[in-house]
Amino acid sequence: MKLTDHLKLNPFVIAPMAGITDHSFRTFIRNLDSSVVVSELISANGLEYHNERTFEMMGYDEVQRPVGLQLFGDDPEILARSAQIVESKGVDFIDLNFGCPVPKVTKKGAGSAMLKDLVMLQKVLSAVVKAVKIPVTIKVRTGWNHETLNADEVGHIAYNEGITWMAIHGRTRSQNYEGKANWDYIGEVKAKVKIPVLGNGDVLTADEAVSWLKKYGLDGILIGRGALRNPYIFKESLALYQGRDEKIEKDFYNLLITLNELYALRCSDRLREIQLRKFAAWFSTGYPDSAQFRKKLFQSPNADSILEESRIYFSNLSAIKFKSHEEEKFLMGGHG
Numbered sequence: 001m002k003l004t005d006h007l008k009l010n011p012f013v014i015a016p017m018a019g020i021t022d023h024s025f026r027t028f029i030r031n032l033d034s035s036v037v038v039s040e041l042i043s044a045n046g047l048e049y050h051n052e053r054t055f056e057m058m059g060y061d062e063v064q065r066p067v068g069l070q071l072f073g074d075d076p077e078i079l080a081r082s083a084q085i086v087e088s089k090g091v092d093f094i095d096l097n098f099g100c101p102v103p104k105v106t107k108k109g110a111g112s113a114m115l116k117d118l119v120m121l122q123k124v125l126s127a128v129v130k131a132v133k134i135p136v137t138i139k140v141r142t143g144w145n146h147e148t149l150n151a152d153e154v155g156h157i158a159y160n161e162g163i164t165w166m167a168i169h170g171r172t173r174s175q176n177y178e179g180k181a182n183w184d185y186i187g188e189v190k191a192k193v194k195i196p197v198l199g200n201g202d203v204l205t206a207d208e209a210v211s212w213l214k215k216y217g218l219d220g221i222l223i224g225r226g227a228l229r230n231p232y233i234f235k236e237s238l239a240l241y242q243g244r245d246e247k248i249e250k251d252f253y254n255l256l257i258t259l260n261e262l263y264a265l266r267c268s269d270r271l272r273e274i275q276l277r278k279f280a281a282w283f284s285t286g287y288p289d290s291a292q293f294r295k296k297l298f299q300s301p302n303a304d305s306i307l308e309e310s311r312i313y314f315s316n317l318s319a320i321k322f323k324s325h326e327e328e329k330f331l332m333g334g335h336g
């Protein structure tokens with residue numbers, strides 16, 4: 001099946017997130033019906049210079065398919081060679097990051113800085129597409145700043161270079177994570193370009209995922225932070241999209257048990273605890289007494305006690321039928 005065919009069956013996809021969409025999390029979220037999965041951003045220079053940690057980031061499991069690895073870099077030749085290394089690992093596609101706003105990345109011309117130099121961006125796309133046989137996708141922001149919105153131009157270039165899809169985080173680089181994602185602009189771009197477009201930014205509910213997909217005629221929706229609060233969002237969105245009137249029972253404690261098992265397979269105890277604490281805190285976002293719960297989490301000395309605190313908190317929540325999330329911001333920074 002072609003990569004884009006997966007979107008036709010299920011247009012809802014987990015957004016790449018550094019420190020989150022690692023090997024374990026990709027298995028977790030794919031099993032919860034993210035249509036495809038993508039890794040955290042991986043440095044092309046790290047692969048070029050044989051950095052061991054960078055190579056480790058390329059691991060994946062068969063259950064994750066279709067799985068893509070995301071590369072970032074500033075040099076077309078190095079990116080092309082890195083893409084060949086990625087392809088040799090047998091993954092289904094390569095995603096290129098042109099959205100990262102972090103100065104360490106942009107000051108070398110990588111990530112969102114590439115949106116200021118479309119000649120270079122075109123060279124990168126051409127070099128990478130020529131270097132590999134698997135599909136290449138891209139993830140961009142709407143532009144460098146409000147005066148230079150250019151995702152439409154990027155879309156034309158990408159289409160001509162044979163890129164498979166373009167995901168747009170609806171903020172400029174200057175906005176970082178402030179303000180709201182500009183979905184109207186994403187819709188304008190979609191109407192102008194031939195390349196399939198996935199919209200991204202601030203999707204928190206299945207209603208939003210399905211209604212923005214339809215309203216803007218998009219090919220897919222990328223969900224990041226919304227899936228950290230509610231990993232069931234993919235199942236909920238898909239049910240709504242397919243017109244199935246299905247109530248999906250939330251069991252956050254059970255999700256934490258699954259995450260614990262997955263992290264135990266490949267992380268140190270310390271990293272497993274850090275990740276469990278973060279997820280338990282994110283799942284509680286917007287629910288009653290979440291501040292007290294988070295305090296307890298941060299006082300919990302090990303994974304067992306984090307799980308026990310979570311069992312108590314989430315079983316109390318299910319008794320009050322998970323009242324809908326209140327507006328509560330979190331994770332206002334990242335690599336895309």
Ligand SMILES: Cc1cc2nc3c(=O)[nH]c(=O)nc-3n(C[C@H](O)[C@H](O)[C@H](O)COP(=O)(O)O)c2cc1C
Nearest residue numbers: 015016017018041169201202223224225334335336
């Ligand atoms: C912690 C964190 C890490 C991120 N890392 C990446 C990354 O490695 N690559 C990327 O393209 N985008 C990255 N992003 C951006 C997300 O993919 C997404 O574009 C952004 O969070 C907006 O979508 P959301 O509102 O659904 O979270 C990251 C975002 C966060 C919050």
